[in-house]
Amino acid sequence: MRAMILVLLVACGPKSSKPRYDTAKLARELQLDLRELGAIAKRHLGDCKALIAALDPHVVRMEVHAEEVKRVQQDVEAAKRLRLDVKAYDAENKGLAEAIGGDLGETYKACPDNEQLLQLIDRIPEL
Numbered sequence: 390m391r392a393m394i395l396v397l398l399v400a401c402g403p404k405s406s407k408p409r410y411d412t413a414k415l416a417r418e419l420q421l422d423l424r425e426l427g428a429i430a431k432r433h434l435g436d437c438k439a440l441i442a443a444l445d446p447h448v449v450r451m452e453v454h455a456e457e458v459k460r461v462q463q464d465v466e467a468a469k470r471l472r473l474d475v476k477a478y479d480a481e482n483k484g485l486a487e488a489i490g491g492d493l494g495e496t497y498k499a500c501p502d503n504e505q506l507l508q509l510i511d512r513i514p515e516l
Contacts, residue, residue: 410467416474422451427485430492437500448512455514
């Protein structure tokens with residue numbers, strides 16, 4: 390009887406308080422966010438109104454993922470795994486940030502009085 394109680398206590402007892410993160414999935418989401426940001430910036434090059442309409446919901450999505458990154462970084466081991474998982478995309482992303490910045494900058498120059506676009510660009514998380 391005592392052995393059975395111990396088995397039940399172990400099976401039903403406290404679990405690890407650390408949440409389990411799927412860092413590979415998060416890294417993939419970050420990669421998709423970056424790729425889509427680039428596609429949006431290129432697709433709406435020079436068209437502020439269309440860029441704002443497409444960019445706003447995407448920035449919200451990116452902000453959600455940025456918050457998830459912050460949670461993962463609270464766990465040292467998970468943060469290490471995430472860095473490695475993100476690093477796997479380094480070659481694929483080479484030059485992408487510069488291209489995105491260039492495209493966003495060109496569109497901003499096309500409508501420099503558009504404060505809404507500037508605020509939206511400022512909200513893009515840096516990861």
